[in-house]
Amino acid sequence: MTNKEIxxxxxxxxxxxxxxxxxxxxxxxxxEATGLSYAPYSGFNVGAAVRLEDxxxxxxxxxxxxxxxxxxxxxRTAMFYAGANYPDKAMTVLAIAAGQNGVLCGTPATPCGACxxxxxxxxxxxxxxxxxxxIGADKIWRFSKVEDLLPLIFxxx
Numbered sequence: 001m002t003n004k005e006i007x008x009x010x011x012x013x014x015x016x017x018x019x020x021x022x023x024x025x026x027x028x029x030x031x032e033a034t035g036l037s038y039a040p041y042s043g044f045n046v047g048a049a050v051r052l053e054d055x056x057x058x059x060x061x062x063x064x065x066x067x068x069x070x071x072x073x074x075x076r077t078a079m080f081y082a083g084a085n086y087p088d089k090a091m092t093v094l095a096i097a098a099g100q101n102g103v104l105c106g107t108p109a110t111p112c113g114a115c116x117x118x119x120x121x122x123x124x125x126x127x128x129x130x131x132x133x134x135i136g137a138d139k140i141w142r143f144s145k146v147e148d149l150l151p152l153i154f155x156x157x
Contacts, residue, residue, distance in 0.1 A: 008148040013140040030095035036061035048074040052089040058082040075115040090126025097135040108134030116150040
């Protein structure tokens, strides 16, 4: 038997102003996208924004449905739109923000497992790391690559 250990690394910022201006732009787009959320059941509004390698920013927002689980998370909404409309452009930054009643959550919301796996797939497809920004009112977490959010990526096929 061998004991193994997985470690992740991320940076924590106190405000958007501490981010690099290009990453701040994506973070602000994710915050704006929370207003595009359709969340009549949970009231939990999530916005996401993806920057592509050519600088294009694509927004997505969570979309709920009465026939749960037919809705879709903001992250996948943004990534699937980008993947379908810009199939040859790698995704370089993904920002995610969440809140209720127009107020950001204090602590950043983290993506679900399905979204993390989709992030991993697009990172592999693009051939470069996807920086992930998780935006909260009190702090921002910056991950340099998807493996820091999903260390044991499914890639067995």
